[in-house]
Amino acid sequence: MRRRPAHILAPALAVLAALSLSACGENSPGGSSSAAVTSAKGGAYGDCEVTGTKGSVKLKTVESGTLTVAGDLPSRGWWNGNTVADIKSGFEYCLAANIAHRAGLEKLRIRNVSFDAMVAGKGSGYDLAMAEISITEERKKAVDFTSPYFASNIGVLAKPGKVTAENIRGLRLGVKQATSGAKFVQETLKPAKAAQVFPGDAEMLAALQGGRIDAVLTDTAIVLGQAKGSGGAVAVVGQYETGESYGALLPKDSANTAVVNGVLADLTSEGALDALSEEYLGEALGGDPAAVPVWSL
Template sequence: MRHTRIAGAVAVSAILVVTAGCGSSGSSKAAGATGSSWGSCKVTGTAGSIPLKTTTSGTLTIKADLPSAGWWDGDTIGSIKSGYEYCLASEIAYLGGQKQISLQNVSFDKLVSGTLTGYDLSLDEISITPARAKVVTFSKPYYDSYLGVLTKKGSKVTGANLRKMTIGVKEGTAAQTWVSQTLKPSGSVKVFPGDTEALAAVAAGQVDAYIQDVAIELGQAKKSSGAVSVIGKYNSGQSYGIMFPKGSENVTAVNKILAWCKKHGYLNQLSKTYLGPAFGGDPASVPAWSVS
């Protein structure tokens, strides 16, 4: 199986500080439903009830590959004010006693490398894997994931012939590992630095299919105005977890916050509010394929 890495621009320095104070260069004022600094999110519970120890006092610093439809909504990092993971991050900061969140944009492969410092956590649709757990620490799962097959409109890709096709994957993702170790295609595999580059390659016919989390792909398909679609999915047996620097002191507290969110229906509400509309379809409705 031949792997080709596709070069692309990676934004690593864009920073957004979401604050209720006056905006400045690299920052954006965002007033939420509570009148505080959480964009359009409706945070709930008692502020500071589950304290966090952050790298910067009063600020929850988050690194992620941004934006992401449904998860971190916006066309640029500076315009993100809503989304499932944005609002979950805001809820974590709120219950953790913080006044604001700071978003720092990094490439996904660097994000999961275990080499980053100067941040508190990452929410970025990151699948929990044994290999990653060796270099970073994960929370308990907050979302179960499936791998989707995204193709150009009119594609002849099927579950039976996928292995023979040219397949695209995003560098550093669980999908890349799954394609290599489970699907084991006979055709070539092209590796992209981000979803944007991979989507463009599918639309241009440079790859026949892109393998990525089905939820992410449904969001991409909706924004493509029919140029691409998600034609199948595979059970990856994996879940998303919040990622921390190895040995973080905040893991226990964040797990308590996640348990609180699940108990009070907050995660279900986020899914209903942001993921359904963003995806333009229910992941459960995508045909299930199996590796034979």
């Protein structure tokens, strides 16, 4: 799997069809633990392989010697584990590990923070957040974003054979609170019935599988993993092109934003982001986003 360069990132994972994929599911609740700390051992954090020169950049962190990263945890492929304490790998986890390494920080602390609090700029006590967060002009009013490191359209997850581009506006739709998918449904798709809003992916998927809603709309890169984990019960039947990209979120006017942008640029040019995508997202997504039919409004 290869991504395009960061400034024109697209999740075109064309080699996935050739991979032997194991089943994986939706984002799971964070369990009883809301934070976990990993200390660098032998130059690595958890199961991540880090690259570049240790201490080549400097970050101002909330805790000395530690990079504290918030996420909506766990999230298969991005933050792998059944609980927060289990997380030792994944695209965003290992991206955070690489940032910590290049900043010369010996510890990586991850915190489970609600998605809506992160994007509203209401969270505190962490240096940056990564939770498959789409960069939007509205969110930029409250927080800073780095340059993009991944892109995703809005995918439609449904039981096979029930939802089409022609009938979707008349169905019962589900969205995740404070996401770009929720905004897309409300302002652009404009269904006949207001979409049901859920606090997290797990609750939204349960409602779909239980028949309380007909379709879920959120990032294609997320719903592909949910479809794979369902064992065929649900599928990604379509997607809408929105040109969205994921970026790391930082407090408004953070002095660290430019530094992290520099790290992302280096990781991109060195092929490190490509390697993370290939290692962690192929199995998690369980399909090629480029192969999902694009629906017109």
